[in-house]
């Protein structure tokens with residue numbers, strides 16, 4: 001019996017979401033009276049692997065194989081399933097990322113292990129193993145019961161948080177047996193912007209909707225984002241119009257985000273928009289219409305013209321930053 | 325070449341969620357059912373590829389695991405332009421169960437490309453496509469945001485943090501698609517709706533299979549406290565509230 005946590009790295013580095021996944025897995029392991037083992041694949045330095053111990057992993061399996069530099073769903077799933085079997089893990093924890101979506105379902109079938117995505121908190125019961133999960137993009141929550149020996153949980157981002165729990169993690173080399181013939185997809189090129197804050201990692205997000213009126217009006221919004229160290233986002237019509245890149249579109253059909261602070265400027269708060277942003281800890285809405293539905297989802301609101309309010313907010317936040 | 329699009333039948337995205345009295349299920353009375361938005365886009369892209377293929381793509385099929393109630397949604401897919409449809413006659417108990425049904429039903433059909441959505445908008449499972457690929461022992465690419473076919477070569481964009489990768493899979497394969505795969509979902513034309521009535525919709529019975537997970541209870545989200553309004557003449561107050569009250573800056 002053990003809990004195995006699949007830890008993603010991004011060009012060899014771990015992110016907050018990785019530490020959250022480990023924190024969550026370690027807490028379940030404690031409840032079950034067993035150990036939390038992290039699995040890392042790819043080229044990660046020992047010093048970085050060691051940091052997984054800070055969040056409760058007592059062992060780190062390291063599978064360093066050059067063929068795993070690019071994601072191949074089938075090959076990754078094969079390696080993860082072998083680690084689960086080697087450790088006799090009965091609970092497997094993953095993040096809610098695109099990689100988990102690509103790989104976890106395949107691991108599930110390999111091990112005949114039940115799989116639940118968008119897990120929103122710790123198990124409610126260990127027997128029968130029951131977890132809470134978001135459904136309808138957070139419009140409701142459900143309790144899901146597993147009836148498989150091995151259980152795979154993918155946790156919703158920011159639903160548990162990063163919790164320190166110091167362990168001295170032993171690093172152990174792990175060698176999965178994966179044939180070259182298992183790799184049936186080839187990455188031929190990569191397009192990646194560097195230096196930009198990535199939407200799904202951002203702690204603060206400043207977002208604009210059709211109420212911003214034109215793409216030129218994004219200047220103050222970007223300036224505010226700069227002051228707050230925030231990423232920028234937008235509603236769907238804004239990306240459809242080409243005012244902003246598609247990668248910024250949040251909502252049910254765009255990105256699902258869960259920052260600490262979401263500032264919505266000129267966004268009406270349609271149900272499909274809220275589906276992507278309602279997991280934010282605090283929502284601030286700036287809208288000229290006091291009846292806009294965004295105000296029923298927001299924690300703080302300002303009724304007014306975004307073009308007038310934004311420059312004033314910039315001044316106020318700038319002052320705050322210089323004093324704190 | 326033949327393309328299969330897997331379709332899940334889901335409540336309209338504007339549905340207000342109500343629970344039944346025992347809170348063991350969502351109350352589905354009066355719900356409008358739609359094709360899961362990703363599947364509608366996947367079907368749209370499949371049709372575009374077929375039209376551009378000069379006869380190379382011979383057939384686009386749709387398949388759905390669902391009871392009789394799912395038929396209007398399947399007919400809509402035919403009206404949009406799919407050539408034929410299969411319905412596996414059972415409630416989809418979980419993704420493992422549903423993907424197994426589809427894998428068994430199509431294993432002798434030799435589809436070259438199978439398209440699934442990245443998640444169903446109802447239970448947000450994100451599991452079906454990858455499971456289907458594993459049951460069928462096919463390669464899969466997930467988070468696919470564009471799909472090009474040149475001769476026999478498929479190139480897809482896969483979203484990664486901060487950008488995308490171009491991936492070339494061996495065929496046959498399963499693509500799990502998301503935003504970007506097609507611009508706007510295609511709307512059925514009058515002619516499409518008429519023709520859909522004549523198109524083949526085959527109903528096959530389900531086979532024995534396990535479900536590994538089950539929903540036992542539901543609850544509404546925690547009610548949110550009323551929004552605190554800040555005077556537009558004094559926006560500095562917002563900064564103060566975020567710092568002292570919400571403690572997030």
Ligand SMILES: Cc1cc2nc3c(=O)[nH]c(=O)nc-3n(C[C@H](O)[C@H](O)[C@H](O)COP(=O)(O)OP(=O)(O)OC[C@H]3O[C@@H](n4cnc5c(N)ncnc54)[C@H](O)[C@@H]3O)c2cc1C
Nearest residue numbers: 209210211235236251252253266268270272273288289306
């Ligand atoms: C299947 C489906 C999926 C969808 N998915 C998404 C999704 O993922 N994400 C998404 O965002 N939408 C999505 N939509 C669209 C969604 O329903 C709304 O149409 C959209 O969110 C509205 O965008 P908006 O708030 O920017 O624009 P609008 O609804 O036009 O709202 C503009 C707002 O700005 C305010 N405003 C106007 N002028 C000013 C000013 N000067 N200062 C301040 N405020 C001002 C107005 O009062 C209004 O509230 C989806 C729709 C469907 C059917």
Ligand SMILES: Nc1ncnc2c1ncn2[C@@H]1O[C@H](COP(=O)(O)O)[C@@H](O)[C@H]1O
Nearest residue numbers: 330332389440441443444449450451452
């Ligand atoms: N009952 C079903 N019948 C056919 N395809 C389905 C079914 N359920 C899910 N899918 C496919 O799987 C995708 C989403 O997976 P999931 O979120 O796991 O339900 C959908 O977009 C469909 O392509």
